[in-house]
Amino acid sequence: PAATVSAExxxxxxxxxxxGEPRAVLLDAAALVAxxxxxxxxLGGPGAWLLCLPLHHVAGLxxxxxxxxxxxxxxxxxxxxxxxxxxxxxxxALPPARRPRxxxxxxxxxxxxxxxxxxxxDLEAILVGGAATPPALLERARAAGLRVVTTYGATETCGGCxxxxxxxxxxxxxxxxxxxxxxxxxxARGYLGRPDLDAAAFEVRDGVRxxxxxxxxxxxxxxxxxxxxxxDVLVTGGEKVAPAAVEAVLAELPSVAxxxxxxxxxxEWGTAVVAVVVPRPGGPAPVLADAxxxxxxxxxxxxxxxxxxxxxxxxxxxxxxxDRAAVARLASRAETx
Numbered sequence: 001p002a003a004t005v006s007a008e009x010x011x012x013x014x015x016x017x018x019x020g021e022p023r024a025v026l027l028d029a030a031a032l033v034a035x036x037x038x039x040x041x042x043l044g045g046p047g048a049w050l051l052c053l054p055l056h057h058v059a060g061l062x063x064x065x066x067x068x069x070x071x072x073x074x075x076x077x078x079x080x081x082x083x084x085x086x087x088x089x090x091x092x093a094l095p096p097a098r099r100p101r102x103x104x105x106x107x108x109x110x111x112x113x114x115x116x117x118x119x120x121x122d123l124e125a126i127l128v129g130g131a132a133t134p135p136a137l138l139e140r141a142r143a144a145g146l147r148v149v150t151t152y153g154a155t156e157t158c159g160g161c162x163x164x165x166x167x168x169x170x171x172x173x174x175x176x177x178x179x180x181x182x183x184x185x186x187x188a189r190g191y192l193g194r195p196d197l198d199a200a201a202f203e204v205r206d207g208v209r210x211x212x213x214x215x216x217x218x219x220x221x222x223x224x225x226x227x228x229x230x231x232d233v234l235v236t237g238g239e240k241v242a243p244a245a246v247e248a249v250l251a252e253l254p255s256v257a258x259x260x261x262x263x264x265x266x267x268e269w270g271t272a273v274v275a276v277v278v279p280r281p282g283g284p285a286p287v288l289a290d291a292x293x294x295x296x297x298x299x300x301x302x303x304x305x306x307x308x309x310x311x312x313x314x315x316x317x318x319x320x321x322x323d324r325a326a327v328a329r330l331a332s333r334a335e336t337x
Contacts, residue, residue, distance in 0.1 A: 003192055012192055013058050015155040024192035025155045027058075034185035035158035036066040038168035043125045043149070046070030047100030050123075052077055052087055052109060058155045059130060063104050072099070084112045088119035100124040106321075107133045110141055110148065111257055115281075121145040129153065129160045131321055132226065132244060134251030134258075152226055156201065156211050158186040165223035173224050174210070180217040180226065181210045216242070232324065234263040236271045239302035246305065249298045250275055255286040260314050261305065262328040274331040275305035278314060286310055309334040 005012065010029035014022060039062075040046045049067050051074040053060035067074040077087045091101075103120070104127040105113075113120055114137075120126065121144070128138075129151030141148045151160025161171040161182060171184035187209060190198040203210050216227040228244030235241075243261035250259035258278040266272035277286050288308040295304045311334075315326035 005192065006189065009189060011061065013061065013155050014056065015058070023194060023197060025058075026189040026192055027155075027158055028189055031158050031186045031188065032062070032065050033069065034170060035062060035161065035168075036069050038161070038170055038186070039066060039127075039163075040070070041169050042163055043102065044100055046072075047102050047124065048072045049074045050077070050087070050090065050101070050103040051075065052082060052103060052105055057130075058159045059104055059106075059127075062159045066102075070099075082109050082112065084109075084115060088113070088116065091119050091122070102127065104129075106130040107137060108258070108316075110146075111137055113146075114140055114144060117141070117144040117146055121147075123147060125149050127151050127160065127163075132228075132247070134248060136252045152224065153182070153186075154211070154213060156188045157182055157184075158188070161186050162224055165225065167224070172208070173219065175217050175219050175224075178216045178218070178227075179230060180213045180215045180224070182213060183208050183210045187211055234261075234271050234273060236263065236266075236269045236273055236302060238270075241273055241299075241303045245299055246273065246275065246295055246303050249295050250277060250291055250305075253286070253290060253294060255280055255284045255290065257281070257283075258314055260322050260324065260327045262324055262331050264307075264328060264332045266306070269306070272306040273303065274307045274309060276309045276311055276314065276327050276331050276334075278312065279310060307331070 005026060008028045009026045010032055011027045013025045013027060015025055047070060049063045051060060051063045055061055063074050075090050077090055101123050102125050103123055107128055110128050125147050127149050133150050138148060149163050152162040153160040161168050162173060167173050174181045201212055214230055216230050218225050228242050232243050233240055246261040247259045250256050256277045257280040260276045262274055263271035264274050275291055279286050286308060291308050292304040309331050315323040317323045
């Protein structure tokens with residue numbers, strides 16, 4: 001809609017978050033610059049960036065901001081679908097290694113480049129965010145020689161502001177009753193025309209403005225571990241199950257490349273835990289019995305999925321952001337395996 005925003009606002013970025021509800025986030029120029037500068041401070045200085053993410057999402061926009069501050073042009077891959085081989089060919093267009101060379105990806109893209117990781121090993125850092133990166137995928141990537149850095153944040157924080165569990169310079173992390181809050185110079189001004197969302201997402205405590213992420217987490221020796229969305233928790237047979245924990249176990253299976261765990265209505269359990277998985281190329285076929293056994297060993301019987309649905313790809317809201325509502329609809333009508 002037509003609207004007037006403050007002169008400090010540089011970008012109005014659309015986001016659906018994890019709920020699918022469209023909203024427009026107001027990002028100040030100062031917040032964008034603070035995010036880019038803190039990223040460079042953590043990674044080892046300004047450099048040249050490979051742009052593999054769309055410009056209508058904050059992660060792609062930040063590649064442009066970082067490049068502008070570094071005085072470099074990002075190398076852009078204009079394809080509709082991420083093609084690892086074609087993008088790898090673009091790596092040669094990056095400036096010589098006088099400066100650090102970086103890329104920003106989502107976990108799905110990282111999974112695809114592992115088919116031929118060689119060209120990517122020359123990059124000083126590969127940021128991976130937008131969704132939780134399965135530990136098994138991280139282990140495979142690092143074993144292949146990729147310098148992967150996991151990122152956590154939101155459009156409301158100008159993108160990632162916690163790298164490998166550690167907040168970037170200027171960012172503060174707090175966990176209250178399991179809920180993750182973020183503060184610092186990268187916070188958004190708010191939402192366009194939605195004071196109700198502003199009041200729900202942002203608060204001031206002791207003079208510090210905080211963003212309520214809606215995520216669950218814990219701090220372990222100063223390192224943030226994100227445990228999933230607060231509104232994703234499933235209650236099955238009276239027991240609470242965190243989908244992210246189940247997904248992490250399933251991603252360790254040699255048969256599973258990606259997993260999304262959702263709940264579907266069930267007469268006996270109230271909600272049945274259903275695993276929707278993408279098979280790993282060249283691996284064995286995903287089998288429900290294997291999935292249940294692995295989850296039962298790690299998380300207990302309540303978390304073991306009652307059904308397993310195999311798909312070619314998981315539906316997404318944006319780059320790397322799984323559309324859980326669409327997955328739940330798919331799970332409720334698909335045949336189990």
